[in-house]
Structures are given as structure tokens and as C-alpha cells.
Amino acid sequence: MAYEAVIGLECHIQLNTRSKMFCDCPAAFGAEANTNVCPVCLGLPGALPRANRAAIDSALRLGIDRGEITQYDRPLCEGGALPVGSGGRQRSFELIRIHVEEDTGKSFHPERFGDRPVSRVDFNRAGVPLLELVTQPVFRETAECSAFLTGLRRLVRWLAISDGDMEKGHMRCDANVSIRPAGTTQLGTKTELKNLNSIRGVEKGLAAEIARQKRALEAGETIEQATLLYDADHDKLAVMRSKEYAHDYRYFPEPDLPLLRVSAVWIAQARESLPELPWEAERRLETEFALSGEVASIVGTDREYVRLMEDLARAGVQPRTAANWVANVVIAHINRLGIDVGGFRERVPLAPFATLLTRIESGQVTATAAKSLLEEVLDQGADPFTRFTSGGQAVSGDDVLLPLVRAVIAENQGPVEQYRNGKTATLGFLVGQVMKKSGSQAVAQTVRELLVRELSEPAAT
Numbered sequence: 001m002a003y004e005a006v007i008g009l010e011c012h013i014q015l016n017t018r019s020k021m022f023c024d025c026p027a028a029f030g031a032e033a034n035t036n037v038c039p040v041c042l043g044l045p046g047a048l049p050r051a052n053r054a055a056i057d058s059a060l061r062l063g064i065d066r067g068e069i070t071q072y073d074r075p076l077c078e079g080g081a082l083p084v085g086s087g088g089r090q091r092s093f094e095l096i097r098i099h100v101e102e103d104t105g106k107s108f109h110p111e112r113f114g115d116r117p118v119s120r121v122d123f124n125r126a127g128v129p130l131l132e133l134v135t136q137p138v139f140r141e142t143a144e145c146s147a148f149l150t151g152l153r154r155l156v157r158w159l160a161i162s163d164g165d166m167e168k169g170h171m172r173c174d175a176n177v178s179i180r181p182a183g184t185t186q187l188g189t190k191t192e193l194k195n196l197n198s199i200r201g202v203e204k205g206l207a208a209e210i211a212r213q214k215r216a217l218e219a220g221e222t223i224e225q226a227t228l229l230y231d232a233d234h235d236k237l238a239v240m241r242s243k244e245y246a247h248d249y250r251y252f253p254e255p256d257l258p259l260l261r262v263s264a265v266w267i268a269q270a271r272e273s274l275p276e277l278p279w280e281a282e283r284r285l286e287t288e289f290a291l292s293g294e295v296a297s298i299v300g301t302d303r304e305y306v307r308l309m310e311d312l313a314r315a316g317v318q319p320r321t322a323a324n325w326v327a328n329v330v331i332a333h334i335n336r337l338g339i340d341v342g343g344f345r346e347r348v349p350l351a352p353f354a355t356l357l358t359r360i361e362s363g364q365v366t367a368t369a370a371k372s373l374l375e376e377v378l379d380q381g382a383d384p385f386t387r388f389t390s391g392g393q394a395v396s397g398d399d400v401l402l403p404l405v406r407a408v409i410a411e412n413q414g415p416v417e418q419y420r421n422g423k424t425a426t427l428g429f430l431v432g433q434v435m436k437k438s439g440s441q442a443v444a445q446t447v448r449e450l451l452v453r454e455l456s457e458p459a460a461t
């Protein structure tokens with residue numbers, strides 16, 4: 001029988017607030033164990049928690065954008081959807097809720113203390129604010145889940161509420177999955193996968209669990225509700241606990257915590273503070289600058305890319321040149337060097353960079369020469385001001401190019417013959433050979449003209 005998978009994601013986003021959710025302890029990472037703690041975040045009786053305004057603000061920013069704010073009921077935001085995907089293939093995935101939670105302490109066990117096994121607990125993370133975002137069971141394919149997580153990561157970075165890095169634990173994700181006969185609508189029994197430490201891990205873990213459930217059903221077994229741990233290194237699933245219910249957690253209202261009321265003014269302020277959102281920016285780049293959907297979606301992966309592209313355009317570069325350079329050159333260097341856009345802009349100041357790109361447009365340097373100049377600046381510490389404004393002068397004079405053109409004709413009799421016999425496509429190859437000889441400094445258009453002129457002369461006898 002053909003089965004289809006049904007998947008819902010529960011994501012935890014670690015907020016980049018300075019202090020914890022209900023106290024003033026630093027939320028910073030990496031301190032010595034149990035140094036960023038106080039009676040509130042240790043959960044000691046009698047401590048008086050106060051909600052962190054910045055954390056609620058972050059939840060509102062994400063929530064306004066994606067759903068309804070509920071003012072009295074428990075989850076801060078309900079409903080809504082996250083649009084994901086790019087270049088025409090946009091899809092929206094519906095959410096159940098977004099709310100605010102606290103992170104827990106971290107336990108290390110078992111370890112040895114002398115001859116005894118012990119467990120240690122570090123409470124530094126306890127009380128650090130997290131957003132929980134829960135989707136409806138809307139995914140059918142594991143690839144949709146990765147697209148969703150990639151889109152969510154982009155959004156939280158864009159809104160500057162979290163770094164959103166799964167590998168570093170800034171974003172965590174549990175996946176609920178069931179299968180059912182294709183074409184039916186009733187939901188099957190779900191299992192929950194934990195310990196998915198990367199977007200790729202989510203995909204792989206789900207694939208393994210979907211396969212396991214199929215095998216079980218095909219063998220006539222039933223699926224037991226369970227929580228499973230995924231071991232990415234061995235691509236294995238292990239049962240962590242079976243069946244659990246809300247009452248297992250013994251939820252009860254924190255008597256010391258006053259009811260959180262989010263005023264209309266607060267919501268209005270949060271709405272006002274929202275920047276242009278990624279998919280809006282993408283659409284605007286396409287319409288305002290006539291960029292292709294593909295380039296717009298690459299530039300639109302990060303707000304800082306959009307900013308750099310627009311700053312270059314404002315400095316006089318053709319928007320399409322600016323966008324192509326950001327999409328095809330700048331991002332590659334940023335990834336290669338492991339820096340961010342800020343780091344790139346420090347090394348490559350806007351004004352000379354804009355000058356370099358306008359010089360390509362006016363034919364003073366070739367794109368290839370400009371790329372080498374950029375590498376000189378990034379890798380060899382060359383001065384961008386002098387190199388970008390006068391370096392890499394393109395060669396277009398006949399006196400320099402004609403000898404190169406003649407040499408290429410002499411060395412490539414085969415292609416030259418083909419060209420003369422009407423196979424004009426070989427011209428591109430010959431242009432390329434001259435460009436190579438010139439160290440990519442030649443202006444291609446001039447080379448082309450010279451070649452056509454020289455090749456139309458009767459063959460030397």
C-alpha cells in the first residue's frame with residue numbers, strides 16, 4: 001500500500017536577549033557553570049520573577065508578522081502561517097501557536113567523582129528565554145520541513161531576535177510524524193523525534209522514522225505513541241520514552257507571576273518596529289530593479305545583503321550589476337572567509353567598491369580583472385582606494401591587442417578554418433583565447449571586432 005507522511009514541527013528559538021526570562025541574570029553563553037544564576041532562575045521558593053520585556057517583544061515581532069496576538073489566553077500568538085520558498089514557488093505553512101518559554105538547566109551524566117558515579121547540573125541556561133513555535137501537521141515531505149526551517153532561520157535573523165543556528169543550539173526542532181494510507185484524511189498515531197541538531201538531521205531523522213513506521217504497518221503491527229531520539233552519526237532511532245500526557249508534566253500556574261497583559265499600544269509599537277520582511281524585500285527587488293526571481297531570492301537571504309546591494313545602487317552602480325555582484329561574488333567571499341557582511345564592508349568600503357563596479361560598466365576594467373582586484377584587497381591586504389579606482393586598467397588599444405589577435409589566429413588554424421567555412425560559433429572560442437593571453441585585461445568587445453576584421457582578410461598564403 002502507498003503511504004503518505006504527515007509531519008508537524010515544534011521549534012524552539014533561543015532569543016538573543018541580554019538577560020534571562022524572569023530575572024536579571026545574563027543570558028550569555030560560555031560562562032563557568034552555575035555563575036549566571038539567582039534564586040529566580042534556580043526556581044527557589046519565595047523568589048519573585050518578573051517577565052523580560054525584550055523577550056515578549058521578540059515574540060510579538062515574530063507573532064504579529066505571522067499570526068494573531070491573543071491578549072488574555074495563554075499562547076502569546078495563535079494561528080498564522082510562514083511563507084517559505086522562493087523564486088515563484090512560494091508556499092505557506094500554517095502555525096498552531098507561538099509562545100514564550102524558559103530554557104532548562106543542562107545535566108552531565110553519569111560522570112565519576114572519585115569512585116562514585118555522579119550527575120552534575122549547570123543552571124546557566126535555566127531561565128533563558130525561548131520562543132516555541134508549533135506548526136500544524138502540514139508537511140508531507142521531509143524536504144518541505146527543511147525549506148520551512150531555512151525560512152524560519154532567515155526570518156528570526158532578519159528580525160534580529162535570534163541567531164537561529166541549529167548546529168549551535170540557537171534553534172532546536174522536534175518533529176512529530178505519522179503515516180497514513182495515501183489519499184485518506186484521518187491522522188495516524190504520531191511519534192516525536194528529538195535530538196535533531198541540524199536541518200539536515202531533521203530530514204534524515206524523519207526519513208528513518210517514516211521508513212520504520214511503514215515497515216511496522218506493513219508487518220501488521222500498530223504504531224505506538226513514543227518519543228524517539230535520533231542519533232545522526234549512526235542514522236539510528238532509539239526510544240526515549242513511550243506515551244506521555246499533559247498531566248505527566250504536572251503543569252500549574254506560577255502563583256508569583258502576574259498575568260501578562262499585552263496592551264494594544266505595545267502591539268502597535270511592535271508592529272511599527274517591524275522591518276520590511278524577507279519575502280516583501282524579494283518581491284520589491286524583482287519589481288523595482290527588474291531582478292530575476294533567482295537573484296532576488298539570493299540577495300534576499302539576508303537583510304544585510306539587500307542593504308549592501310541598495311547602498312551600491314545608491315552610490316551609482318546599476319542595480320542589476322550590484323545585485324549580481326552581491327549574489328555571485330560577495331556572498332562567496334563572505335562564506336569562504338567565514339565573515340559576515342559587516343566584516344566584508346570593513347575590508348571593502350562602499351565608495352571604492354562602487355567605483356570599481358561602475359568602472360566595469362564603463363568598460364574601464366573587465367569583470368574578471370575586477371574580481372582579481374577584489375581578491376587582492378580581501379586576501380593580500382591591498383588598498384581598496386587605490387586599487388579599485390585605478391587598478392586593472394582594461395586594455396583596448398589596437399597596438400596592444402592586434403599582436404595578440406594575430407598570434408591566436410596563427411596558433412589556432414583549425415578553428416580559424418572552421419570560422420572561415422561559416423562555423424561562426426568558433427569566434428567565441430577565439431575571443432576566449434585572446435582574453436587569456438591578455439591576462440583577462442582586454443575589453444572583449446574590442447577583441448571580437450579585431451578578430452572579425454582580421455579573419456575576414458584572405459588567408460595568408
Ligand code: ADP
Nearest residue numbers: 006007008009135136137176177178187188190
Ligand atoms: P500534543 O499535545 O499531543 O503534543 P499538539 O496538538 O500540541 O499535540 O501537536 C504537537 C505537534 O504535533 C504539532 O506540530 C502538530 O502539528 C503535530 N501533530 C499532531 N498530531 C499529529 C499527527 N497525527 N501526525 C503528525 N503530526 C502531528
Ligand code: ZN
Nearest residue numbers: 023025038041
Ligand atoms: Zn537569575
